[in-house]
Amino acid sequence: MIFRVFEKEELRQLFDILSDHNRVVGPVEAGRDRNGRPVYAFSDVREFNDIRLNHTVTKLPAKRYFLPFKEDLATFTIEKDNWHKSIAYNIERPFVLFGLHPCDINALNKLDKVLLHSVYPMPYYAAKRKNMFIIGLDCVPQPYCFCRSMGADTALHGFDMFITDLGSRYFVEILTDTAYNFLRHIRTEEPGEEDHILYMKVVAERNEKFTAHVDTTDLAKILDMEFQSDVWKYWGDRCLACGTCANVCPTCYCYGVEETVEINLKGARKTKMLYSCNVIDFAEVAGGHNFRPERHTRLKYRYYHKHRGFVEAFEESLCVGCGRCGESCLADITVPEVIASVRGSGGNE
Amino acid sequence: MKKTCTVNIRPLTRVEGHGNIRIKIKNGKLQEAEWSVVETPRFFEAILRGKKWDNAPWITGRICGICSIGHTLASIRAVENAFGIVPDEQTRKLRLLLKHMETLQSHTLHLCFLVMPDFMNTGSVFPLIKSHGDVVLRAAKIKKLANDVCDCIGGRRLHPTRTVVGGFTMLPEKRQLHEFSERLKEITEDLMILSDLIREFTLPDFERETEFVSLKGENDYPFIGGDLVSSDGVHMKEQDYKKMTNEYIVKGSTSKWCRLSRGSFAVGALARLNNNFDFLNPAAREVAASFDLKPVNHNPFMNNIAQLVECVHVVKESVSLIDELLDSEFGEPRQEVRPRKGVGIAAVEVPRGILYHCYRFDDKGNITKCDCVIPTGQNHANIQHDLEALAEEYAAKGKDDRELELLAAMLVRAYDPCISCSVH
């Protein structure tokens, strides 16, 4: 990897260069919550000043730029009794994602495993993934962040460049030649010894700020053993089955497909919609049989898929510890609590 | 010459809600002419009792599907008046724009989908799709634009969601307003073509002198709040609406009736126009002139034309409103609401005439008393008197059943009655 440092105002310059010819998406303030705290969201940005470099966590992940909540897989034109199918991958030009935290980059890396590098690679995802110029950004751990437990607190790949705030300057890791070429348009320097020391210090200080933890030791096995545990019922009783956790999760990718006919009967479309395994009909089949009719069985399944099934398939869990699901869950169901209760269980919570 | 005839329409079609017409003429003498409202009452005034203030606009909007925006705005204004909230400039403009678009969509629906078939000898607009496709498409285009604007500013074309006490939950984007402005300019032409068509219709030549009640314009053609006025010279404050309406209950009707200086009065587009003609913008006045419509006009069928004139007026006004909105910086969408004890009254001109909402609140902001006076309710007595006069006139002339039936239906339809609304 190539490293550079640059003065802070150069970042604005970099932004201007990037945004001159490219669409740029980054974290902005989308309003204030009931306690007056800013609420962040990814959005198109035209002005550097609109980007919130110090943002905590966006309510929704950047997932939707890769896996839109709703996307046409195919459209059909219908003529008389015949049809013609057309397929488009729904991205016309590349764009810049400015300011992705390590957890979100790691989330993409996990998605890559199943959607790019596994059997039947998914072109809809690939087309977007390959056309996203990603600028990573360091972060300040929040009380709900447990990415360190999930080994997702630093990103080693999956971005073009990654920026760390050293206080007075920025430290940048360069991963791709595209990034390298962009950076040639601003003034950067080879980092010196003191920059390295400073970088280490910043990283060490950050690591001390993690307060939420999940004990993942032998987790896959423990989950297997606790399949019948009553703990699941406790959480199932609280769950609203609203699907919010999966929708705000940067790694949840389950979906459903629905076909619709246009009212003029001249066309039809096949639409993919991100789904959530917590909602009632996720595993329901024609005729009404439901393989997971109770809330707790569905909630449990979500944990099994993430912390056991994915581990079996890809040697890592499908959770980056961003804490979004717990923060968004109106019923206050958080991953650290659920896992702790399963580990400590034998009976009720 | 036929001396005896009976008309029995139950229920009248192509109007909102259920009402019946019965006319009996025997030997050239009118025996009976009755406009009766049989709609089932829904007791909105009772429903609201004990509810918190924020329920009022949400629930009373459901009094009527056609003028739900008008009801919502009247309700909001009544609550705001009670709590001493004064909407800022931006909110006032957006509300007026929303109001205009409701007027445009409602008038277009009435004129082109409900009234037009009478003049083209069909029972509904559906056959006109084939025979007069161009007209129907133009009307649909106007309606769609009006509805699209309502969706954007009010959140929904019917039972709006963004309109709340204190302002809006969310503001439109300027880009959207800009687009609407362009589309509004475009439909002026469609409106002119519709006017040309309507000018070919022969409206029944019928007059009966009556009193017209509406809001009183100060500098503009009035829509939201202000003083009340009548063509007989009555002038009152918004708060004195009860004295302006004098509701009473009649046998056989689930809607209440109203009166002022005479046995009955009329509200609606014609009343507004009769009382505020000078405030119409020039383009609208020109259209009025082309129909020979001048204040004070006493032909109830001319209400249709007054609606057309108002369409032109609101389109022109909306363009300027949007210009003003585009030129200003948007501020906060809504103000904070602090409930307090008191009474709030609001008068709003909805498509069918002047509408009043009145609430009394306790100190927690709960509704202890609610009263709504609906335009169609104010028109019922006038419709009844018109119907009698019309039947009388025809009894003398001796027409056949069919003709009288159509004429009677057209008369009531001209009022664009909103019956379920009047029986709220």
Add this chain to the structure above:
Amino acid sequence: MNPELRFTDVVAEASRPQKRKDDIRNFEYSYRAEITSIYPLTDKETLYRIQIVDPEERRRFSFVPGQFIMLEMPGIDEAPFSISSSPSIRGEVELCIRSVGNLTDFLPRVRRGTHVGIRGPFGTGFPMQQMHGQNVLLIAGGLGLVPLRSPIAYVLENRSHFRDVNIVYGTKSPAQLLFTYQYEMWRKDDINMDIIVEKADPSWKGPVGLITDPLKDILSGRDAEFYYNTYAIVCGPPVMFKFVCNMLNEFHIPMQKMFVSLERRMHCGMGKCCRCNVGSTYTCLTGPVFDYWTVMNLKEAI
């Protein structure tokens, strides 16, 4: 001049991999296929013969017994169906479909000659070659005969490679029996076929009872060698294969030689939509055909 990002066309730039499964172009690709015949079997089930239109594609399309395809009727729905015909016929499949929902209610109304889209084949199959030289038990309950018809065809076409072949088939009522016209032909090829219904009607002359009854008769009194050298394929509703597999287990048929086909909701067939997961195993990739030992190790499988 400030730089503009270059667009990457993932499909154009992808290399042609060896395997169909790894080719990014295949994700949403469907073969255009024609419904060449429609044959009602019962009041709920219809047999469709579907042939790929393009001759080149037809030549390339092959499958193994036990696999399924995704059938799409534009605007209506797309759903998984087991291939119910012989694997030796290329570019053509037979599907036997029960009307239970959106797509499956629509299909019986289409005309011969209608074009549909098919994707696949997907999933695992029954390891027919491994069974060579062994006894085979083919056990179906209800609609389970549909996926079983493909291994049956294989066995018939390669009869000499198998020792004892037994088909055991049970349904609720005689009216629900599928492919009745083929039983005689199967039996001619030295295949023993037992049919049993749960509830007889006046026309029924055969045995009445549960599928485990004839199965018990077949299995009883054989030697250990027979049990060890027997493969079983079990298709049907979950309750049925639970009982059947328990019985096979009691007779010490090796769990790794017992195969079942699982059914779950599916929207992609390619291990992406997650709807078919059992525990956290994709039925569409690792299944639908599983050996019984694997099923025992899957959470919530039965």
Add this chain to the structure above:
Amino acid sequence: MAESRTRTYLGVPMYRPRVAFFEFSSCEGCQLQILNNESTLLDFLSLVEVVNFREAMTEQSEDYEIAFVEGSITRDDEIKRLKRIRKNAKTLVAMGSCACFGGVNQLKNRFRNPAGVKREVYGAHPVDSGPVRAVEDVVGVDLRIYGCPVSKDEVEKMVLHIAIGKSIVVPKYPVCMECKRNENICLFEFGEPCLGPVTRAGCDSWCPSNRAGCWGCRGPAEDVNLRQMIRIMEEHGFSEETITDRLECFGGFLSLMKPERGKGG
């Protein structure tokens, strides 16, 4: 029309039903939503033969297959009319919250003293009005279109599906799913109450997308956790009154609420 008989979708003959629209106690907004569908109205009309639509046409017929019924039922004459419609129609569709649950109109049922309600509005004058009932409390209902008002897309979709013979499905999950799909920030973040987690989706999260909390006009989703919903509202500082206001507004949740708040209370 000859043309309609030959119309097919992918070779499958389409069905052009004779449909009728009827309204009972309501604001008639649901019917209006259909007329409000300017851009697709013509396509819509080509799929069906409208034989009864009082709000829009004078002709009336008793010969129809599908009856769309709007409004709640409050009077004996309405019951009679509704029963006749049920007899005539092959398929009866309850259209809108009033028809499905009683809608806002059923709020009057919450008063234990119906005579007092009447007096409040009409004084001593006698009016005929009983408790407000949903259509299915009087006759059998085949299909339901939820919402106050109904979403025009849903009505169109239903008619289209009937015409081509596709099954009619409504989401079983709650509004939150659609709200997230629309990339909204949850209103609870802003301190606004919302019934999205327990209300049946299908409106495309209309209200939350306009930054207004859901009032549950579409009634409960399947397998809802109402107890938890109420607890969450309380934890967010909303009064019992606010919670009740929302839950009882359209009548959909009455059967799930405490028995003493049930219908006709």
